[in-house]
Amino acid sequence: xxxxxxxxxxxxxxxxxxxxxxxxxxxxxxxxxxxxxxxxxxxxxxxxxxxxxxxxxxxxxxxxxxxxxxxxxxxxxxxxxxxxxxxxxxxxxxxxxxxxxxxxxxxxxxxxxxxxxxxxxxxxxxxxxxxxxxxxxxxxxxxxxxxxxxxxxxxxxxxxxxxxxxxxxxxxxxxxxxxxxxxxxxxxxxxxxxxxxxxxxxxxxxxxxxxxxxxxxxxxxxxxxxxxxxxxxxxxxxxxxxxxxxxxxxxxxxxxxxxxxxxxxxxxxxxxxxxxxxx
Numbered sequence: 001x002x003x004x005x006x007x008x009x010x011x012x013x014x015x016x017x018x019x020x021x022x023x024x025x026x027x028x029x030x031x032x033x034x035x036x037x038x039x040x041x042x043x044x045x046x047x048x049x050x051x052x053x054x055x056x057x058x059x060x061x062x063x064x065x066x067x068x069x070x071x072x073x074x075x076x077x078x079x080x081x082x083x084x085x086x087x088x089x090x091x092x093x094x095x096x097x098x099x100x101x102x103x104x105x106x107x108x109x110x111x112x113x114x115x116x117x118x119x120x121x122x123x124x125x126x127x128x129x130x131x132x133x134x135x136x137x138x139x140x141x142x143x144x145x146x147x148x149x150x151x152x153x154x155x156x157x158x159x160x161x162x163x164x165x166x167x168x169x170x171x172x173x174x175x176x177x178x179x180x181x182x183x184x185x186x187x188x189x190x191x192x193x194x195x196x197x198x199x200x201x202x203x204x205x206x207x208x209x210x211x212x213x214x215x216x217x218x219x220x221x222x223x224x225x226x227x228x229x230x231x232x233x234x235x236x237x238x239x240x241x242x243x244x245x246x247x248x249x250x251x252x253x254x255x256x257x258x259x260x261x262x263x264x265x266x267x268x269x270x271x272x273x274x275x276x277x278x279x
Contacts, residue, residue: 006034007199010048011058011185013039013224014151015233016240020077022217023206032198039224041131042150042183043108050110055188056199060108061181062115064273065264070189072196073248073257073274076203077185080244080256085169085180086113087154088120089162090146091139099125105139105147107132112182113148116168119175119263136160150182152225155232178256179244187275196275207246249278 011017021037023029040048042060049059049067058077059067086107094102103126106114114129128144135147140160148168149157157164169180185203187196210217214237221233244253254277257270270277 006036007056007195008036008038008054009056010038010040010045010054012042012045012151014240015221015225015236016079016245017058017077018221018224019210019217019237019241020203020207020245022220023209024202025220026216028209028213028216029202029205031202033195033202035202041108041133042111043129043131046108046110049186052188055191056185058183058185060110060112060115060183061260062112062264063110064261065266066110067186068266068268068273071186072189074185074187074196074200074203075248075274075276076200076207076246078245078248078253079182079184079240080248080253081179081240081242082173083169084182084239085167085172086116087149087157087164088117088146088166088168089139089149089157090165091142091162092145093163094146094165096121096123099123099146102126102145103128103143105130105135105144107135107148107150111150112180113150113168115260115263116172116180117148120166120168120171136162152232152236155235176256176259178259179252181256181260182240184248200276204246207241248274 024031024035045057046059046063048054049057049063052070099121105128107130109129132150135149136153138144139147139162172180187199225233254270
């Protein structure tokens with residue numbers, strides 16, 4: 001018997017998110033709830049989370065402060081890691097002294113990319129908030145001078161002759177000694193403990209199946225992806241789906257979460273913010 005008849009889950013169509021739920025979508029793993037998936041870009045998801053629209057939602061850690069009273073972070077599904085942070089690129093290798101007079105394209109006001117940019121450069125710039133896949137086209141048209149790349153874009157900038165100004169993830173890693181926390185799966189706190197346990201179990205088993213059957217998952221990833229090149233899709237998954245995606249119970253993951261919650265001004269302990277996390 002399912003714990004709930006339906007669970008409405010909003011997430012991105014990016015390869016890392018779809019990879020995690022592929023076993024459920026393709027009906028390769030048995031589930032104890034009926035999942036109803038809705039896909040949107042990350043900034044739309046962030047706004048939906050602020051509006052409390054879905055029972056389970058993928059959103060940026062940059063919006064954690066706004067939602068933590070009503071949503072709890074699930075220990076599976078997060079995008080967190082070393083060497084996986086957003087990249088600041090431009091048509092030229094600008095110096096930080098140039099930044100105040102330049103337009104920078106940012107993939108959403110509430111994204112972790114924006115949070116990391118402010119961590120890297122707290123000064124004033126002319127910010128233009130965009131959907132993430134609009135950043136490269138607007139750079140190439142000269143409508144912005146710099147742009148922050150996430151998702152597939154971070155693997156493609158050299159192809160377009162763009163220059164790497166700063167690896168924002170590397171800046172974070174040097175400054176904090178922790179992996180970059182990009183986004184996670186959040187569930188409403190009013191769901192029962194049994195329901196939350198079931199959700200985590202379904203996602204864990206789906207992720208395990210996907211790793212064991214990557215070639216079978218690939219056509220599904222291509223169906224949703226903005227960038228269809230197989231090499232880019234595989235690199236995307238291997239960059240953003242890792243041991244931190246499987247569990248947030250490592251000391252490294254907990255340290256990253258503590259750093260970002262402190263940066264955001266969240267006062268609660270991790271045990272009140274992450275379901276099932278060990279002390």
